[in-house]
Amino acid sequence: MSAPITIIGAGLGGLTLARVLHVHGIPATVYEAEPSPTARTQGGMLDIHEHNGQPALAAAGLLEQFRDLVLEGREATRVLAPDGTVLLDEPDDGTGTRPEVQRGDLRRLLLDSLPEGTVRWGHKVTGVRAVEPGRHEVSFADGSTVRTGLLVGADGAWSRVRSLLSEATPEYVGTTFVETYLFDADTRHPAAAKAVGDGALLAPVPGKSIQAHRESGGTLHAYVALAAPQEWFAEIDLPDPAAATERIAREFHGWAPELTALITDSDTTPALRPLFALPIEHRWQRVAGVTLLGDAAHLSPPNGEGANLALFDAAELGRALAEHPEDRETALGAYEQALFTRSAAEALEAAADFQRCFGENTPDSLLDLLTGAGRTA
Ligand SMILES: Cc1cc2nc3c(=O)[nH]c(=O)nc-3n(C[C@H](O)[C@H](O)[C@H](O)COP(=O)(O)OP(=O)(O)OC[C@H]3O[C@@H](n4cnc5c(N)ncnc54)[C@H](O)[C@@H]3O)c2cc1C
Numbered sequence: 001m002s003a004p005i006t007i008i009g010a011g012l013g014g015l016t017l018a019r020v021l022h023v024h025g026i027p028a029t030v031y032e033a034e035p036s037p038t039a040r041t042q043g044g045m046l047d048i049h050e051h052n053g054q055p056a057l058a059a060a061g062l063l064e065q066f067r068d069l070v071l072e073g074r075e076a077t078r079v080l081a082p083d084g085t086v087l088l089d090e091p092d093d094g095t096g097t098r099p100e101v102q103r104g105d106l107r108r109l110l111l112d113s114l115p116e117g118t119v120r121w122g123h124k125v126t127g128v129r130a131v132e133p134g135r136h137e138v139s140f141a142d143g144s145t146v147r148t149g150l151l152v153g154a155d156g157a158w159s160r161v162r163s164l165l166s167e168a169t170p171e172y173v174g175t176t177f178v179e180t181y182l183f184d185a186d187t188r189h190p191a192a193a194k195a196v197g198d199g200a201l202l203a204p205v206p207g208k209s210i211q212a213h214r215e216s217g218g219t220l221h222a223y224v225a226l227a228a229p230q231e232w233f234a235e236i237d238l239p240d241p242a243a244a245t246e247r248i249a250r251e252f253h254g255w256a257p258e259l260t261a262l263i264t265d266s267d268t269t270p271a272l273r274p275l276f277a278l279p280i281e282h283r284w285q286r287v288a289g290v291t292l293l294g295d296a297a298h299l300s301p302p303n304g305e306g307a308n309l310a311l312f313d314a315a316e317l318g319r320a321l322a323e324h325p326e327d328r329e330t331a332l333g334a335y336e337q338a339l340f341t342r343s344a345a346e347a348l349e350a351a352a353d354f355q356r357c358f359g360e361n362t363p364d365s366l367l368d369l370l371t372g373a374g375r376t377a
Contacts, residue, residue, distance in 0.1 A: 004029045005321070006138065006148035008161050010037075010119050012103070013294030013310030014154030015110035018118055019060040020318025026325075030114075030154075031138070031146075033124035037111055043181070043221055045074060045200075045213045046106065046307050047098035053308035056315035065109055066101065071216055074100035076199030077370060079363060084195065084256030088367055092199055100199070102215060103307070125160045134288035134329075136164065150328055151290045152317070154310070157276055159296035165284040170276035173301050175207075175358060176233050177223040177273040178248050180266035185220045189265050191258035196220050203259050204362040208251060210259050222262040223273070225358055226251055233272050241269045275301050280347040283340040291332050293317055298343035300350035303357075309346055313339060 005021060007014045010032035018028045034040060048054055048066070057066045075096035079088040111119065127139040128151070136151045153161025157170055185193035195201060196212045203210045204225075212222035226233075226248070237243045248270065249263045263270075278299045294310030317335045324331035356365040 003149055005150045005152060006031070006146060007152045007154050008125050008138065008159075009153070009155035009294075009296070010034070010111070010121075011154060011156055011294065011310065012107060012110065012307050013296075013314045014152070015107065015114070015119075016056055016060055016311050016314035017152060017154060017293065017318050019062070019110055019113050020056075020315050021321065022114060022118075023059070023061050024318065024322035026318075026321060028118065029146075030119045031123035031125065031140070032119055032121055033141075033155075035122040037108070037119075037121070039121075041104065043179075043215075044103045045071070045100045045215055045221070046103050047075070047100050047304060048106075048311075049305075049308045050097045052305075052312035056308075056311035059315040059319060060110070060113070062109060062113060065113075066106070067099070069101045069105045069109060070099040071101065073198045074200075074214065076197055078195075078197045078199075078201045079367060079370065080195060080201065080203040080256070080259065081363070082203060082205060082252070082255040082259070084258060087363060088370060089197070090370070100213075125155065128161055128164055130164065130287075136290055149289055153290070153292040153296045154294055154314070156295045157299045159292065161290065162292055162296050164290050165287055165292060166282065168278050168282050170278050170299050172230055173275045173277050173354070174229075175225055175227045175275050175301075175354075176230070177225050177275065177302075178263070179271040179273055180222045180224065180245070180263060181268045182220040182222070182262065182265055183267045184218050185214075186218045189220065189261060192220060192261040192265065193218070195256075195258040196262075202357070202363075202366060203255075204357060204366055206360045206362055207358060209358055209362075210252065210255070210262055212262050220262065222266075224248060224252075224263055227358065230274055233274070236272075238269065238272070241266070244270050277301055277347070277351075280351065281344050282347075283336075283344075286329075286333055286336065288329055291317065291336060293339075297339060298347055300347045301354040303350040303353035305346055305350060309343070312342075 004027040075092040124141040207227040209225040293313035320331040
């Protein structure tokens, strides 16, 4: 049982699996396409849930360290109408159960918890193939290869490993997020900072929304959602940030300036984040020696669960492998049966949440989702 497990992808899922295996004394190697841990900013706030993300971090033995990363007050939520009218204003009174952390901080915690050399940076997988029953060969962009008796695809939405198990490919869900950042906002962008408040802001109408979160250091991180074909976004002149933000802001003509400032005052070139999803019932027949976790297995429209599910999948897979040290196939079979049931339910929920946030009944459906009681103000 000493042959290292091969994990593709050093996102939250792959790193959590490596850590949980390490806790159980099972060696693993993680191959990651990015050249270094700091190659890409790991933006975004994540709320880590009591029923999936937090138990996973407990399984990784990192719950206490995680708590040190939590940004106080960030569970506050505001919902605004396009004219700036406040529809919901829920302060963070300290009783919330969804502590917020910066994704980069959580990833760093996981990385630092692994033995030196566990992650091989700059290893972009270009191909995978079966070499004999239960054994697979992974090819990397630099021409190198590894062979393994247990391959785990934690390589996200566009997983290469997935091709060993399934022909499914993610489909565009019809909405793209435009990502912007406003730095030092209380001083430099006070109206937008006030609109966002201490935590999250959502200002939706059917098919479009301005959403933002207050990160550490007075940074406002916004996702502007627009339902439009990918071709529409392809015509935006992204290399010219002023033209690009002006084009996006035109879709929000007449909205309150403190909201549109989250587009027009961006301190970064706006980035397009088209949203994709795998089929809701995505599953596969058991193939010896390989499995998937996280987005590679069940990519869904974002509803605040994706990272939590990746953490949970990883903890569950690590637990199953630790429980069956002599029989990895039994471990993978048990893991996948539970994964398929859980993922189908979560994917349905994600699709429904997406409708509640951006569909024809928003903002009422969003307010129902947030309060369980409909419009409260
Ligand atoms: C705009 C947006 C906002 C979101 N907000 C939230 C949120 O608030 N809360 C939440 O819980 N979830 C959120 N999600 C979802 C969440 O980001 C994902 O579900 C989560 O990151 C999945 O983790 P993962 O480890 O499976 O995959 P990833 O985080 O995608 O990690 C995959 C890793 O594999 C690497 N990789 C990919 N291809 C290769 C290759 N060929 N070779 C080697 N390495 C490779 C990548 O570089 C990456 O490091 C959001 C998603 C989006 C798009």
